Amino acid sequence: MFQQAYDKNEMRILDILLKIIANEIFGTHNFLGTFITKQATRSNAKHINITHEYVLSYAKNKAFAPGFKILRTLLPIYDKPLKDLMRTIKNVFKQKGQAQAQLVLKEQIRELSQKEHFNFLKNYNLVDEKGEIYSAKDLSTPSNPRSVAIQEINLFLEPLKSRGWSSDEKLKELYHQNRLIFKNNRPYEKYYLKESQDNCLSVLDFYSRQGTKDLEKLGLKGLFKTPKPVALIKYLLLCSTPKDSIILDFFAGSGTTAQAVIEVNKDYYLNWSFYLCQKEETIKNNPQAASILKNKGYQNTISDIMLLRLEKIIKRSEYEILKTKSILF
Secondary structure, eight states: OEEEEOSHHHHHHHHHHHHHHIIIIIOGGGEEEEEEEEOOOOSOOSSOOOOEEEEEEEOSOGGGOOOOEEEGGGSHHHHHHHHHHHHHHHHHHHHHOHHHHHHHHHHHHHHHTTSTTOGGGGGOOEEOTTSOEEEEEEOEESSOOOOEEEGGGTEEEOOOSSOEEOOHHHHHHHHHTTOEEEETTEEEEEEEGGGOEEEOOSEEOOOTHHHHHHHHHTTOTTSOSSOOOHHHHHHHHHHHOOSSOEEEESSOTTTHHHHHHHHHHHHHTOOOEEEEOOOOOBOOSOHHHHHHHHHTTOOSBHHHHHHHHHHHHHHHHTOOGGGGTOEEO
């Protein structure tokens, strides 16, 4: 479960409420941690500008909760540098070949790995026959020495002195995926940079104002005052959610979670479903929202904001509503 708090006063109240929720539903021992997100600097603060918000994370059962991992290219700190690197090497590969791409990669890694958080790049120092950057993982394991004889893929390995080899099934799978390579007559697995993962970070570069811009892109400017950034919800879900999962947002608001799920399903070929819960609460002190909703044939309620947004997302994404497996309350 994720719950966002927007400022220091809300944080105090929410901290008390979440402790009650955690005790009654999750248990305080299932608290996973706090994410901190950024917000725009305000000039009207008397003493200290509050430039952060909080997302509190709980598990149903912490003992069985999987570790939070995410593609590095989805982390703001890595996104542009890694994509630029992969694009550069691919272009060099197309124009000058694999050997030259390998040389350029070596130089690029030397520069990038000096930056904080980029030391891992030293492992991704190879370019394959398609111009993709990868690292080579040794396929020996801390098990009893054994020989390998897999006639199906013409693979024969002598036993090592003190270690075993990965299972025959693993070796065959890698072979058929074209991820099995050899160095000095030893098998290695290709690990592509574009698939590399990292632990989820606690301090995130997702500004709260981005949620407002997300609505503007849908032609819904001014419809909701405090929408969460779509990128933030994507990040949290991709960190923590298995491939075929049902996502519940029981304070759905403007429907940011629905947009995040639909976009992730489309971009990453996942099969997430979502349930959104939102009271038919009348919108107050927002004539702009009331006008937009009325012109679109909707009622002046927060739940109708969510429905209008979902309609826009589905049309834009060329989704059919049945494909989203969504039920709205």
